[in-house]
Amino acid sequence: MNRLANSLFPIVNILGAAIAVFAVTMLAPLTVAFVRDEGALIAYDTAFLITFASGATLWLATRRFRRELQPRDGFLLVTLIWTALPAFATLPLLLHLPGLSFTDAYFEAMSGMTTTGATVLSGLDALPASINFWRCLLQWMGGMGILVLMVAILPMLGVGGTQLFRAETAGPIKDAKLTPRITDTAVGLWTVYGAISLACFLAYWSGGMGALDAAMHMFTTMSLGGLSPYDASFGQFASPLLEWTAVVFMTLASLNFALYFLCLRKRSIGVLLTDTEARGTVIVLAASVLLVAAYLHWQGVYADPLVALRASAFNVVSIASTTGYATVDFNQWPSFAPWFMLMLSGLATSAGSTGAGIKMIRFIVLLKQARREMLRALHPRVINPIRIGEAVVENNVIFAVLAFMLMYGTTILALTFLLVVSGLDVITAFSAVVASVNNMGPGLNQVGPASNYAVLNDFETWVCTVAMLLGRLEMMSVFVLFTAAFWRK
Numbered sequence: 072m073n074r075l076a077n078s079l080f081p082i083v084n085i086l087g088a089a090i091a092v093f094a095v096t097m098l099a100p101l102t103v104a105f106v107r108d109e110g111a112l113i114a115y116d117t118a119f120l121i122t123f124a125s126g127a128t129l130w131l132a133t134r135r136f137r138r139e140l141q142p143r144d145g146f147l148l149v150t151l152i153w154t155a156l157p158a159f160a161t162l163p164l165l166l167h168l169p170g171l172s173f174t175d176a177y178f179e180a181m182s183g184m185t186t187t188g189a190t191v192l193s194g195l196d197a198l199p200a201s202i203n204f205w206r207c208l209l210q211w212m213g214g215m216g217i218l219v220l221m222v223a224i225l226p227m228l229g230v231g232g233t234q235l236f237r238a239e240t241a242g243p244i245k246d247a248k249l250t251p252r253i254t255d256t257a258v259g260l261w262t263v264y265g266a267i268s269l270a271c272f273l274a275y276w277s278g279g280m281g282a283l284d285a286a287m288h289m290f291t292t293m294s295l296g297g298l299s300p301y302d303a304s305f306g307q308f309a310s311p312l313l314e315w316t317a318v319v320f321m322t323l324a325s326l327n328f329a330l331y332f333l334c335l336r337k338r339s340i341g342v343l344l345t346d347t348e349a350r351g352t353v354i355v356l357a358a359s360v361l362l363v364a365a366y367l368h369w370q371g372v373y374a375d376p377l378v379a380l381r382a383s384a385f386n387v388v389s390i391a392s393t394t395g396y397a398t399v400d401f402n403q404w405p406s407f408a409p410w411f412m413l414m415l416s417g418l419a420t421s422a423g424s425t426g427a428g429i430k431m432i433r434f435i436v437l438l439k440q441a442r443r444e445m446l447r448a449l450h451p452r453v454i455n456p457i458r459i460g461e462a463v464v465e466n467n468v469i470f471a472v473l474a475f476m477l478m479y480g481t482t483i484l485a486l487t488f489l490l491v492v493s494g495l496d497v498i499t500a501f502s503a504v505v506a507s508v509n510n511m512g513p514g515l516n517q518v519g520p521a522s523n524y525a526v527l528n529d530f531e532t533w534v535c536t537v538a539m540l541l542g543r544l545e546m547m548s549v550f551v552l553f554t555a556a557f558w559r560k
Contacts, residue, residue: 087127088130090122094123097163101116109199111167150540153543161176171192177536178191178533181539183296188394189395195299207288210294210296215261275292292321295392297394297395306398318388325419326349356392360384363387367404390413416505418431437472486537496517
């Protein structure tokens, strides 16, 4: 019993602290409900009390077991937090929407926390503003990861956060420190995230959105989440200015936030302009927009090439960046366009961004590795290291990328088969899984942009919920918990 307490209770202690901190975020929608005199006010009062009491109880009961986290602790804690916080995030929804099942509420909360942007709710326009605000705020917090925020305050609790940061941070190359102290790194990233978020809010507000709409759409743009308080999604505004504004900020959020941090520290944008992954992301997005615009014009979907460019720019960048906004039902476009966009959602974001999927850096490594193997087939003795910029990519990183790709493909196939067995057609099943794993939101067919995930039964909803979690934590952080080596002393 003592051994179990010493190994698990320190993790439970930090989990309790995370839950208590998370409860404080409920005060934001509570304030919105109070200002607008909504009936949802009591839902936040109750939800805040339950969440804070639960977190504080766990923290107080286990505080004497605090210690420095080990690598395995980080993996377990990350998974626990990303499964526990959505459970508490369901409380305002369940308390104010009595017809909502726990399955659907948990799906909605997980979709928010993982920045997926899929929804099972309809009649969004009629929901209380505070409920929509809460849904959108969940995405903004999940964008950079509430765990990065926790890293910044863990030292004040007497616990280091390095292992937690490494387990939660996405991408294959994540051990390099931006600052000597991991806490300063977390604070720096949040500062950049907050600064660009403020710029996004001001741009939306000055572009014609009301203050509350601007805040909610800022939350879901910067997080690349795409949840909207309107059933028509971003198409509600029918504004070219707002659409192009969104394109700019979705593109900015698709790049590595650490690069912005370095640009500020060095007072130069050279770091951003010379970064291989950033260039690759922007080039892929720009080329894809032009390709789809030309295709839509050629197919006669839009007679005016400028209208085709506008529709393509917004919807391609939205889907490729895993945001998931829509201004039209692109499911009705000729099949090449929606399928191409769906595939783009797997690679057109950078590591260190708020997006998910394979990430551009892995795609670049895979391309360079394929080229190296072809050269090696011709010249078996050649020494040809893979370089990203001036840095040589170590073999252990390449092996990690290959292992991730194996898990990524296997996960998508396995979950797709589960949905097909449950009765879904192949296109709906495959696109729902890809959209969930890539944290992108809308899929094709029954889960396209003109519909939502309410068409799924409970089993199918849980499959997509698991897919969202796996996608947010990039598989490895979750699957490692199911290995025998993890649980050995």
